[in-house]
Amino acid sequence: MKRVETECTLTVNGVDHAVSGLHPGESLLDTLRERCGLRGSKGACEEGECGSCTVLVDGEAVCSCLTMAAAVSGRSIVTVEGIGEAGAADLQDAFLRAGAVQCGFCTPGLIVAADALLTRNSSPSVDEVREGLAGNLCRCTGYGRIVEAVLDTASQRREQP
Amino acid sequence: MPVLIPENLAELREAACSHDPVLLAGGTDLMVALNHRSQRIESDLTVVSLAQVPELRSWSHDPTSGELTIGSGITWSQLERAPFDALAPALAQAARTVGSPQIRNAGTIGGNIATASPAGDGLPVLLALDATVDSVGSDGERSTPLSELLTGTKRTSLAPGEVIVAVRFKVDDGWQGYAKIGVRNAMVISVAGVALVLDGTARRARIALGSVGPTVLLAGEASAFLTSEFDWDAWTCSEATIATVAEMAAEESRPIDDHRSTAEYRRHGVRVLTSRLLKRGRERR
Amino acid sequence: MTTTSTSERREVTAIAGGVGEPVLRPDGGAKVDGSFEFSSDRSVDGELWAVTVRSPHPRARILNVDVSAAVALPGVAAVITADDVPGVNGFGLIASDQPVFAVDEVRFVGEPVAAVAATDAETCARAAELVVVTYEVLEPLLDAERAIDGTFEPIHPDGNLIRHQRIVRGDSDFVGEVIVEGTYEIGMQDQAFLGLEAAVAVPDADGAGVELLVATQWLHEDRRQIATCLGVDEERVKLTLGGVGGAFGGREDISLQVHVSLLALVTGRPVRAAYSRSESFIGHVHRHPAAIWMRHHADRDGTLRKVEARFVLDGGAYASTSSAVLINAVTHAQGPYRCENAVVDGYAVRTNHLPCGAMRGFGVVQACFAHERQMDRLAAACDMDPVDLRLLNAMETGDHLITGQRVENVAPVARCIRETMALPLPEPETEDHVLSLPGGAGLTADGSVVRGVGMAVSIKNLMYSEGFDDYSTARCVVRDGRVALKFATAEVGQGFVTIAMQIARTELGLADVDFESIDTAVGSAGSTSASRQTWMSGGAVVEACRGVVGQILDQVATDRELDRDGLRIEGEWVTADGVPVVMVAEAVAGHLFEFTAEYHHPETTELDEYGQGDCHTAFAFTAHRAVVDVDPDLGLLRVVQIATAQDVGRALNPLSVVGQIEGGVAQGLGLAVMEEIIQTNGVIRNASFTDYLIPTIADMPPVVISLVEEPDPRAPLGAKGVGEPPCISVTPAIVAAVDDALRKAGRRVSPLTRVPIRPQDIALAGEGSTATVGS
Structure with a gap:
């Protein structure tokens, strides 16, 4: 049985990070930001209601604020810092081009969530995009450009597989 | 603060029985409490992660008995999709209303039961399905009807360290449905939720209510009335029956006023949703 | 430097990425890859x-x-x-x-x-x-009226009344042929920005600063x-x-x-330090909750003749900007309509509620909700189409506010209304998806959904008011052919850095624009608020760049012995009497130019005791049309589409303008149907994103937009501020659409008077309600 005390190894974007000094119950978000130096994932609600902290754990989009860091030791974690190399550079570019970025605080989580959505559904309809990204709050854009960026990426991927 | 990550049921039993552990399933309730410091894990406590126990993430369906057994670690994302959307459509409907895609990827049906919130989206459905909860604890294994397991607002009869292994219920070709009122069209806590199961085999109707009482409620009188008034052979019931059942369910709800809604509206919501569900059920929509 | 290359092809070439183009954000790359550093x-x-x-x-x-x-x-x-x-x-x-x-x-x-x-x-x-x-x-003092009537002891040495302002104009005894009145309530809204409050303080070397x-x-x-x-x-x-x-x-x-x-x-x-979300809800000011009474008088043909109003804004425990918010509210009571008579009283009061201050729309959101609901009542009373009533009364340049101030700006109110109403209505749903019905994934809706359409119009002041000497500062440096801009303008996501880059390119004819740190090492830029930075800091960047342009042209005149008066920068070129002489990049090579400019807007005055005075700087106008599907039995809604035509003067960056409009619409939609801070006995009940709901992507409809571009000669580059106007009249437009749907459903006679609309306000409505068991 695996047992983690205050140290563990997290595999983030393919790189092993040895972390120590974990607080009891420390969230993956806090560990990524304060111990791994990966501050791309953002915290804005501490309770899974905003999606700013979205990361992939074994390919599934989850809120890193609701993930206990010690419990995902050894699993594959992808954050916004690694999502481009993991194949979402086109999505990042589409967000920029579509005007889907204003203050940008929600953007890292949105890009990770949108990447997960497109992995599961390569040809989403508008409503499927809306249902798939309903966990990511944005206060600046009104979401219109975000929908466009995701649909643009999907159609470009279909044209150039 | 050790975090134990058992990788099979035997290890889990060892981990859960030998300590007084904090059980971590999807984390969608526990981590919120920890982040807000409304709950704190002192360093001498043990956390047991349930995420990597394959037995908790399995499911089975016995076509002969009609029994569907769902491992406690099955996530809402899984429940939204095949085969659960066909086997237990009301549960799939409830799953689809849980939080966000990220929450549904993490949150589990077992966690929903253990947290025992009156607003837990899966609970009215499981209560209407008359589900049984299988658990293991230091006293061994037991099976408990969900209605007995839920003892109050966020309270259950689970002992410290007792782990929910699975939840079981019978499904048939009757009809089941769930509907939930939220003020937003996605990612919202239930203001009122109603589950209706029309069990064609047992010829029994069950209506359960969420967010309108200290715990999820079985609308017993409405269920009994509907069971007796529903024409199970012709699969129909009258408009008058629908109105009466809806009114009875509303009367059986025990809502309160809070920042999310008012008692009056919640009761009204139960009435409307019960009526609508029954019309859908009658037409097998 | 060689001159042969330029002399061979002397044709003015445009600068790419200048004013008017949908240029991408310079900070966007860092924002999509996670490397942008927030506080x-x-x-x-x-x-x-x-x-x-x-x-x-x-x-x-x-x-x-x-x-x-x-x-x-x-x-x-x-x-x-x-x-x-x-x-x-x-x-x-x-x-x-x-x-x-x-x-x-x-x-x-x-x-x-x-x-x-x-x-x-x-x-x-x-x-x-x-x-x-x-x-x-x-x-605690929790009843705003008790702060006004003096029946509660002072809860602060400054007293319980933060400000009272009266406006009296024209014939205060005038009685119209048609009179409508109503009382309106606006809930407390939170800005709910995603990036929580955070800061790092470092003591300086000697520990005193x-x-x-x-x-x-x-x-x-x-x-x-x-x-x-x-x-x-x-x-x-x-x-x-x-x-x-x-x-x-x-x-x-x-x-x-x-x-x-x-x-x-x-x-x-x-x-x-960094706030949590729950701390943020109590750690910053909110939009004032308001109780507004209005009585409108009109001729039988719908001509608006007199507005009476009483505003009560609950400022909470401390003053913040309450006094300025109040002035905005009372001076916008008439809306974008001509009206010669007015009697208005406004009170901003102190209570033991959460402090209130600035939020996008700043007092005008509250006023607009009330005056637009009144215009709908007036239309009904005059048996007129609400659009026709508004067109009949639409303000034009040269008309006066109830403060006596003449509207000097371009004022295309009628055009905004007409263009909004001309935008296409939503196409029938092609997709069978749960999100296409009110209640969404909750699967609450059955066949009883009714669609309604409503509209509303707003006037919004731009920049500061009441005699405040408002200015912004910018420095432009050209070195080695690159432009460096320095200002203290807070880039909060709105995209001022993009606009500044575009302005510099257009003014200077140079492509490469860098930004220096945004800090206090240069003069003030004023606040990123009041829809003012494009006008104010944009104006400062224009002036700073033009200062440098003068220096560049001096240099070219000297170097090439040309007549200085005939020199201009056009596109990427310096021209002499319209003839290309040298590319700017070439002309500036090896030289250093620097100019710092301060831009001031025209002076304003304070209001007198009758609320008269030229207190505002400029105005922008917007119309919104909302299409809403309503489930009358449950009171659940789905906003299907928002259409809007907005008076933007000139769109310096159309992509940014669309972003401001869509984002503003989302916030106005939130106020209309879900957003409210709830306090019980002075205790906030919903200080979290679980319980303070803001619109998700599933709640936001498509926004169809018409940009009304009539460059304002009073604005630098003709551009009006576009930040606040999109979030104002969208709220009453949505409420009007809900009313329309409820009328069609035979459910309701009296208009909704409160935002946010709560499901019970519809489902359990009293008069006209025929709510019965499911349908």
Whole structure:
């Protein structure tokens, strides 16, 4: 049985990070930001209601604020810092081009969530995009450009597989 | 603060029985409490992660008995999709209303039961399905009807360290449905939720209510009335029956006023949703 | 430098990425790859964390504050209270009536009483729990009317009435042929920016001053208030803008700035702090909840003749910008319509509720909801189409406000209305999806959904009012062919950096534009609020660039012995009497140019005792049409489409303008159907994103947009501010659409008068309601 005390190894974007000094119950978000130096994932609600902290754990989009860091030791974690190399550079570019970025605080989580959505559904309809990204709050854009960026990426991927 | 990550049921039993552990399933309730410091894990406590126990993430369906057994670690994302959307459509409907895609990827049906919130989206459905909860604890294994397991607002009869292994219920070709009122069209806590199961085999109707009482409620009188008034052979019931059942369910709800809604509206919501569900059920929509 | 290349093809070539183009954000790349640094992402070696200890009571006397147990906790570096404030223990944008830490009395739930610095956030939290404050609970003032009628003892030395303003114009006894009246209620809205308050303070070398990295809207005003509280000269306080995760007015007031600065001075170490979401809800000001009564008088043909109104804005415990919000509300009571007679009273009052101040729309959101609901009532009373009624009364350039001020701006009100109504209505749904029905994935809707259409129009003042000497500063440096811009304009996400880059390219004919740090090392830019930065800081960048252009042309005239008067920059070229002479990039090579400019807007005046005066600078106009599907039995809604035509003057960056419009619409939609801070006995009940709901992507409909571009000759580059106008009339438009749907469903006669609309307001409506069991 695996047992983690205050140290563990997290595999983030393919790189092993040895972390120590974990607080009891420390969230993956806090560990990524304060111990791994990966501050791309953002915290804005501490309770899974905003999606700013979205990361992939074994390919599934989850809120890193609701993930206990010690419990995902050894699993594959992808954050916004690694999502481009993991194949979402086109999505990042589409967000920029579509005007889907204003203050940008929600953007890292949105890009990770949108990447997960497109992995599961390569040809989403508008409503499927809306249902798939309903966990990511944005206060600046009104979401219109975000929908466009995701649909643009999907159609470009279909044209150039 | 050790975090134990058992990788099979035997290890889990060892981990859960030998300590007084904090059980971590999807984390969608526990981590919120920890982040807000409304709950704190002192360093001498043990956390047991349930995420990597394959037995908790399995499911089975016995076509002969009609029994569907769902491992406690099955996530809402899984429940939204095949085969659960066909086997237990009301549960799939409830799953689809849980939080966000990220929450549904993490949150589990077992966690929903253990947290025992009156607003837990899966609970009215499981209560209407008359589900049984299988658990293991230091006293061994037991099976408990969900209605007995839920003892109050966020309270259950689970002992410290007792782990929910699975939840079981019978499904048939009757009809089941769930509907939930939220003020937003996605990612919202239930203001009122109603589950209706029309069990064609047992010829029994069950209506359960969420967010309108200290715990999820079985609308017993409405269920009994509907069971007796529903024409199970012709699969129909009258408009008058629908109105009466809806009114009875509303009367059986025990809502309160809070920042999310008012008692009056919640009761009204139960009435409307019960009526609508029954019309859908009658037409097998 | 060679001249042959240019002499061979002397044709003016346009500069790419200049004004008018949909240029992409210069900070966008860093924002999509996660490398953009927000204020919460900055850490400094040796830093301490800080946390604030806050009042649990809306009103209580402080009998004792015992910090000894907290100080004794290992890892705690300092615990500070009011006794430790070296300067003035008071701050505020207009009046310095709010203490850094409460003295003697706390006045709202969440008021800071002490602050802790410790080695890490967890230790801070534990120490905060060990600060023992002994309170004697007092009866709170929660009824705004009791602040007006004087029946409650003063809860603050400045009294319970923050400001009263009366407006009397024309014939106050006029009685119209048609009279409609109503009372309206607007709930307390939160800015809910995603990037929570965060700052890092570092003591300077000799420990007497501080450098602060903070997400704010107005660096220099923060500096003034911080220095006053710290008791140091402003020069000892240096502010740098940290990456800002949205603002919407909520960062205009001081929140954690003084706390972290003081802790840094006390401990001699860097101090970092970041609010949680629940703390943010009580740590910044909100949109004023308002109760508004209005009575409109009109001729039988619908001509508006007189507006009577009474505004009560609950300012909460401290003044913040309440007095300015009140003036905005009362001076916009008539809406974008001609009206020669008015009697208006407005009160901004102090209560023991959460303090209120700036939020996008700033008083006009409240006024617009009331006047637009009134216009719908008036249309019904005159048996007119609501659109025709508004067109009949639409304001034009040269018309007057009820303050007597003449509207000098381009005022295309009628055009905004016509273009909005001409935009296509939504196509029938092609997709069978749960989100296409009210109630969404909750599967609540059956066949009884009814569609309604409504519209509304707004007028919004731009920039500051009431005689404030408003200015912005910018410096332009051209070195080695590159442009460097320096300003203190807070980039909060709106995209001023993009606009500044475009302006520099167009003015200078140079492609490469860099930005220096946004900090207090240059003159003030004023606040990123009041829809003012494109006009004000844009104006300053224009002036600074034009200063440099003059220097460049001087240089070219000297170098080439050309007549200076005939020289211009056109596209990428310097031209002499229209003939290309040399490319700018070539002309500036090897030279250094620098110019700093201050842009001031036209002067305004204060209002007199009758509310008369030219108090506003400029105005912009917007119309919205909403299509809403309503489930009348459950009171659940789905906004299907928003159409809008907005008077933007000139779209300097169409992509940015669309972004402002869609984002503003989302906030106005939120106010219409879900957003409200709920307080019970002065205690906030929903300080989380679980319970304070803002629209998700599933709640936002498509927005169809028409940009009304009539360049305003009074604005630099003709561009009006576009930040606030999109979030104002969308709220009453949605409510009008709901009313329309309910009328069609035979459910309701009297209009909805409150936002946000709650499901029970529809489902359990009294008069006209025929709500029965399911349908």
